[in-house]
Amino acid sequence: MEELIQNLKHEIIESLNLEDMTPDQIESDTPLFVEGLGLDSIDALELIVLLEKKYGLKIDTAEEGKKVLYSVRTMAENIIRHRNQ
Amino acid sequence: MKIYIKGTGIVSPQETFLAGDFPDEVIEYREARYLKCIEPPYREFIDPMTVRRMSRIVRMGVCAAKKCMQDARISMPDAIITGTGLGCIEDTEKFLSSMIRNEERLLNPTPFIQSTHNTISSAIALAIKCHNYNSTYVHRGFSFDNALQDGILFLHENPGSNILVGGLDEITDHSYMITSRMGLWKRQSVNNLSLLEYDDRGSLPGEGVAFFTLGTVNNNNAYARIRATDIQYKPENPESVCLKLSRFLADPGADETGPDLLLLGLNGDPHSDSIYYHLHNKLFKDRHIVYYKHLCGEYDTSVSFALWLAAMIIKRQKVPDVIKLKPFETGEIKNILIYNHVRGINHSFLLITRC
CATH class of the missing domain: 3.40.47.10 (Thiolase/Chalcone synthase)
Structure with a gap:
């Protein structure tokens, strides 16, 4: 889990072009949107593409997206759940 | 206005x-x-x-x-x-x-x-x-x-x-x-x-x-004035560009003495550049030529670089040596004619004048 979280942090920085940020600055449990990292709806789309392209995890509804993309940890948990299905 | x-x-x-x-x-x-x-x-x-x-x-x-x-x-x-x-x-x-x-x-x-x-x-x-x-x-x-x-x-x-x-x-x-x-x-x-x-x-x-x-209001710090602009699409030959340009400069508002300086879009392609020299010989033989594309390269909107350069020249009343086609002493510059064409298709004319 922790390794996956670290990988996700690197991938988030790369895909969202967060040039000034390091993985250590992203808290695993902090909300990614609005508060916390302050991401927006376009970033959400980028993360949805990232999850499907890299991990095969498809997000079908907005409600599901809110839960999966809440934090780096929720992303990792959903990836693991998807792998185990 | x-x-x-x-x-x-x-x-x-x-x-x-x-x-x-x-x-x-x-x-x-x-x-x-x-x-x-x-x-x-x-x-x-x-x-x-x-x-x-x-x-x-x-x-x-x-x-x-x-x-x-x-x-x-x-x-x-x-x-x-x-x-x-x-x-x-x-x-x-x-x-x-x-x-x-x-x-x-x-x-x-x-x-x-x-x-x-x-x-x-x-x-x-x-x-x-x-x-x-x-x-x-x-x-x-x-x-x-x-x-x-x-x-x-x-x-x-x-x-x-x-x-x-x-x-x-x-x-x-x-x-x-x-x-x-x-x-x-x-x-x-x-x-x-x-x-x-x-x-x-x-x-x-x-x-x-x-x-x-x-x-439209000069803040006393303006660089220059845009006196006139015009375009010509796919002219048949260099003569039609000369004719268009003559009319452009003869329009009300253009100075009777014509431009003091020609800022041309010479780009190093002998074929493409021939029209600039033709125009100079035909209409402005006694006027000095300055050019700019060796500084910024050729691109579709390079005439905006030319406008900036013309504005600087007018404001400072200085012509950098590096843009002179041939060396000359700079006198008072009231009007600059910018003429550029892109691949012989899009021809642009701008007359820039002192405030």
């Missing part, structure tokens, strides 16, 4: 952005395939969370526009009008490459959103929260001329307002490769400062962003 250039902001392959003036020393690119812009310190002009999503041309555009407003001491323009020949090609390439690579699935949204030609004028509006008139003209070699014409019409309808007008184009490895196949560029690397000394066909490609704050 008089149209004043009240501020400028320019990003080019020369050190023009921070200086805000013609640089003391120009940059010599000894083995250039194409000229790329010297990028501004983005973080000083754009919020970090915003800049991360912008491509290079959008960043350069926003910086140049903000610098231009600073220069004119305005915080909110009444209109933002841009002209671009090819628009945001870096993001267009990303988007199209991604479509091919992923078989039209799982496309990243950002390059798609930012691939449209009006991304830059929109990004400027978002950055300064400007809800005023916003328009982008895409018409190859006329793109900047059309933007400028729209700006002038806007000022006629809204006297007293201040507007931003910009011309911008970028070059990428991919676009260079494609346009090379069209035979537009020189086959070997060239020294930009010797651009007119090569005998073979083709020019040196480049890129740039130039913004102008235009207004």
Whole structure:
């Protein structure tokens, strides 16, 4: 889990072009949107593409997206759940 | 009505952005395939969370526009009008490459959103929260001329307002490769400062962003006045350009003595450049020629670089030696005629005059 979280942090920085940020600055449990990292709806789309392209995890509804993309940890948990299905 | 250039902001392959003036020393690119812009310190002009999503041309555009407003001491323009020949090609390439690579699935949204030609004028509006008139003209070699014409019409309808007008184009490895196949560029690397000394066909490609704050009221600090503009599409022969230009200068408002200086779009392609020399011999044999494409390269909106250069010359009353076709002593410069054509198709005429 922790390794996956670290990988996700690197991938988030790369895909969202967060040039000034390091993985250590992203808290695993902090909300990614609005508060916390302050991401927006376009970033959400980028993360949805990232999850499907890299991990095969498809997000079908907005409600599901809110839960999966809440934090780096929720992303990792959903990836693991998807792998185990 | 008089149209004043009240501020400028320019990003080019020369050190023009921070200086805000013609640089003391120009940059010599000894083995250039194409000229790329010297990028501004983005973080000083754009919020970090915003800049991360912008491509290079959008960043350069926003910086140049903000610098231009600073220069004119305005915080909110009444209109933002841009002209671009090819628009945001870096993001267009990303988007199209991604479509091919992923078989039209799982496309990243950002390059798609930012691939449209009006991304830059929109990004400027978002950055300064400007809800005023916003328009982008895409018409190859006329793109900047059309933007400028729209700006002038806007000022006629809204006297007293201040507007931003910009011309911008970028070059990428991919676009260079494609346009090379069209035979537009020189086959070997060239020294930009010797651009007119090569005998073979083709020019040196480049890129740039130039913004102008235009207004009808002189703030006593204006650079110059745009006296007249005109365009000619696909003239039949050099004679028809001479005729068009004669009429352009004879129109009411043009000075009887004509231009003091000719700022021409010589680009190093002997075939393309012949018309400039023909025009000079026919109409302005006793006038001095200055040129600019060895500094910025050839691109669809390079005439915006020429307008900036003309504004600087008029304001400073100085002509840098590096742009003189032949050495000459500079006298008083009241009027500058800019004449440029893009691939013999889009011919632009601008008459710039002292305030």
